[in-house]
Amino acid sequence: MKRHALLVCATAASAALQLASAAEISGKVTLKGTPPPEKTIEFDAICGKLHDKPVTTRHYQVAADGGLANVFVYLKEGPAGKTYTPAGDKVPELDQINCLYEPYVLGVMCNQKFIIKNSDALMHNVHATPKVTGNKEFNVGQPVQGMTIEKSFPSREVLVRFKCDVHPWMFAYMGVMDHPYFAVTDKDGKFKLPGDLPAGKYTVVAYHLKAGEASQEITVGESDKKELNFTLQVKTQ
Amino acid sequence: MQRNDCSPWLTRYAWSVAAATGVLIWIGGLVTSKGAGMAVPDWPNTYGYNLFLFPVSKWVGGILYEHTHRLVAAGVGLLTLILAAWLWARETVGAKRWAGLGAMVLALGLLGARQMPVYITLAALAPAVMACGVYRAIKDRPALRWLGVTALAAVILQGVLGGLRVAWLEDQIGIFHGMLAQSFFVLMTTIALFTTRWWRDAATRLAEVRSLRGTFLVVTALIFVQLALGATMRHRHAGLAVPDFPLAYGRLWPRLDANAIARYNQQRIETVAAKPITATDVVLHMAHRLGAYAVLGAIVLAFTRARRRLPSGHPVRRATAFWLGLVLTQFALGAVTVWTNKAADIATAHVAVGSLVLVTGGLLCVVACRRSNVVAREAAKITAPLGAPATATATI
Numbered sequence: 001m002k003r004h005a006l007l008v009c010a011t012a013a014s015a016a017l018q019l020a021s022a023a024e025i026s027g028k029v030t031l032k033g034t035p036p037p038e039k040t041i042e043f044d045a046i047c048g049k050l051h052d053k054p055v056t057t058r059h060y061q062v063a064a065d066g067g068l069a070n071v072f073v074y075l076k077e078g079p080a081g082k083t084y085t086p087a088g089d090k091v092p093e094l095d096q097i098n099c100l101y102e103p104y105v106l107g108v109m110c111n112q113k114f115i116i117k118n119s120d121a122l123m124h125n126v127h128a129t130p131k132v133t134g135n136k137e138f139n140v141g142q143p144v145q146g147m148t149i150e151k152s153f154p155s156r157e158v159l160v161r162f163k164c165d166v167h168p169w170m171f172a173y174m175g176v177m178d179h180p181y182f183a184v185t186d187k188d189g190k191f192k193l194p195g196d197l198p199a200g201k202y203t204v205v206a207y208h209l210k211a212g213e214a215s216q217e218i219t220v221g222e223s224d225k226k227e228l229n230f231t232l233q234v235k236t237q
Numbered sequence: 238m239q240r241n242d243c244s245p246w247l248t249r250y251a252w253s254v255a256a257a258t259g260v261l262i263w264i265g266g267l268v269t270s271k272g273a274g275m276a277v278p279d280w281p282n283t284y285g286y287n288l289f290l291f292p293v294s295k296w297v298g299g300i301l302y303e304h305t306h307r308l309v310a311a312g313v314g315l316l317t318l319i320l321a322a323w324l325w326a327r328e329t330v331g332a333k334r335w336a337g338l339g340a341m342v343l344a345l346g347l348l349g350a351r352q353m354p355v356y357i358t359l360a361a362l363a364p365a366v367m368a369c370g371v372y373r374a375i376k377d378r379p380a381l382r383w384l385g386v387t388a389l390a391a392v393i394l395q396g397v398l399g400g401l402r403v404a405w406l407e408d409q410i411g412i413f414h415g416m417l418a419q420s421f422f423v424l425m426t427t428i429a430l431f432t433t434r435w436w437r438d439a440a441t442r443l444a445e446v447r448s449l450r451g452t453f454l455v456v457t458a459l460i461f462v463q464l465a466l467g468a469t470m471r472h473r474h475a476g477l478a479v480p481d482f483p484l485a486y487g488r489l490w491p492r493l494d495a496n497a498i499a500r501y502n503q504q505r506i507e508t509v510a511a512k513p514i515t516a517t518d519v520v521l522h523m524a525h526r527l528g529a530y531a532v533l534g535a536i537v538l539a540f541t542r543a544r545r546r547l548p549s550g551h552p553v554r555r556a557t558a559f560w561l562g563l564v565l566t567q568f569a570l571g572a573v574t575v576w577t578n579k580a581a582d583i584a585t586a587h588v589a590v591g592s593l594v595l596v597t598g599g600l601l602c603v604v605a606c607r608r609s610n611v612v613a614r615e616a617a618k619i620t621a622p623l624g625a626p627a628t629a630t631a632t633i
Contacts, residue, residue, distance in 0.1 A: 035503070036503075036504050036506050037506070038506060039506050039508050041508055042508065044297070044298050046297060046298070047298075057506055057507070057508055059506055059507075059511075122297065123284070123295060123297060123298070123300065125275065125276060125277075125278045127275050127278070137406045138406075139275050139278040139403075139406060140278055141277075141278045141279065141284050141285075143284055143295070161511070161512070163511075165272060165273055165274065165275040165276035165278075165299045165303075166273070166276045166297070166298035166299045166300055167298050167299065168271065168272035168273065168299060168509040168510065169508050169509055171511050209513075210502065210503050210505075211503065212499055212503070234503055235496070235499060235500040235503055236500075
């Protein structure tokens with residue numbers, strides 16, 4: 001009993017130490033330039049009833065100060081010599097609600113189970129179109145409200161497209177990484193990578209489906225909290 | 238046995254099947270224009286239901302287009318089977334007749350088994366049957382039964398290709414599916430033409446058209462290539478890879494460097510078929526545009542030659558005028574497709590009129606390639622009694 005208590009204490013102390021020595025990277029992605037205007041989605045009669053005001057496409061979701069949402073931010077390479085397995089307690093979910101995918105962009109780890117759910121009282125099909133070898137394309141029907149399916153992708157890919165062919169305006173995108181250090185920018189363009197990053201030198205990439213990609217190298221020491229800002233640009237020439 | 242007496246009912250029926258094929262191509266175009274090709278994720282079932290028992294209440298969104306396409310396709314398949322059986326039955330007797338009809342019923346029964354290995358086996362056999370059918374059709378001319386067999390094999394192959402496109406999630410199959418559809422349409426109209434009294438009676442008037450056969454063949458081949466480019470573009474979702482017309486990104490030929498492609502993608506705000514374009518997509522689109530100018534020019538040339546070589550009022554001369562009208566319409570539809578940001582109805586009309594341009598070319602080739610000596614022999618055989626031995630061995 002005494003030995004057991006000692007073991008628990010040691011484990012807790014080790015975890016606390018690790019947490020205390022972990023670095024943290026956060027920041028913001030800003031869009032420079034004027035993107036083309038979004039288009040109003042022409043819903044069919046059934047889906048149109050689910051919205052009381054016009055809904056537009058979500059290619060560029062830009063805050064007033066230029067913060068760009070839905071940017072997938074990730075470490076180009078995870079911490080050296082480490083392999084990660086997805087935590088079983090956290091199951092990412094891609095929902096179909098009011099004839100739209102939510103969220104529009106999300107991230108998962110390789111082989112991590114994620115759930116695709118149909119919250120609508122109408123038929124959808126979920127058609128994933130990965131391009132990287134190992135990730136299998138699939139197209140499954142979800143005709144019943146509340147229906148869920150569980151899927152995973154084995155290979156790293158940025159980004160896998162999901163579409164509904166019943167409602168061809170429905171798209172979502174999923175980043176699949178071989179480590180857990182990724183995030184998606186919020187409506188203000190802000191992101192925060194998981195806070196247990198070991199000290200080291202990393203390349204951080206910010207990828208947006210339309211605005212493109214930017215990357216920066218960063219060195220973090222133990223317990224560092226670093227801010228990293230990216231600017232993506234709408235090309236004119 | 239050759240039987241060449243014209244049956245008005247057969248003619249009407251054959252043209253009806255050809256018309257149904259045209260409708261099917263139009264619906265197929267609608268399916269891709271609406272981005273609904275994969276709206277029904279299973280095949281041969283429909284969301285787990287038998288194709289014919291899928292509840293009407295579930296025909297919504299993209300499912301409506303894809304499911305209707307499948308149903309009409311099944312209908313065209315059945316109509317083709319009946320046509321093939323009809324042609325076979327009227328040109329054969331005894332054991333040969335029953336063996337042929339039995340084989341057709343067997344094919345139908347195998348399709349009814351709804352097993353993937355059976356479908357794949359039938360599809361694998363179909364090209365050989367089609368090749369054999371075309372060979373025999375030429376050898377045994379003017380008998381039509383082998384063209385019926387060819388059509389039946391083609392429609393089975395076409396149906397299985399459509400199904401495998403869904404089941405195997407392969408875009409490339411969709412391109413073959415689209416091109417086989419166009420070829421099948423030409424075949425069905427050709428069969429229908431061969432059953433007509435006009436075909437029989439026009440024999441003496443067609444000799445003078447033969448000088449145009451080279452022109453018609455080249456132009457029709459060009460149209461086929463152009464349709465192949467269009468089908469590839471459609472299945473790569475590259476229809477709007479260049480969003481302006483007549484210029485291309487404001488230039489005669491668009492820039493294709495990586496920076497330019499990135500800029501094009503940044504400016505694309507898709508509501509459907511969201512997919513980044515590549516330099517290949519842009520080149521493919523431009524090739525289709527250049528193809529359109531080439532086809533237009535070639536048909537103008539064919540029209541001019543027909544006017545010069547054929548007397549006023551000649552049906553082939555009139556047909557080339559119709560051909561020219563069609564291609565001008567098609568050209569305009571192509572432009573409007575771009576200007577309307579690929580509006581589904583316009584893009585679908587572009588597919589449908591494109592198939593009519595090919596069919597017109599195909600029929601003109603058939604007419605122009607008819608040999609005068611064969612024409613005479615065929616005309617003679619028309620009066621031969623039923624059951625008389627076959628003598629025609631001519632080839633096109």
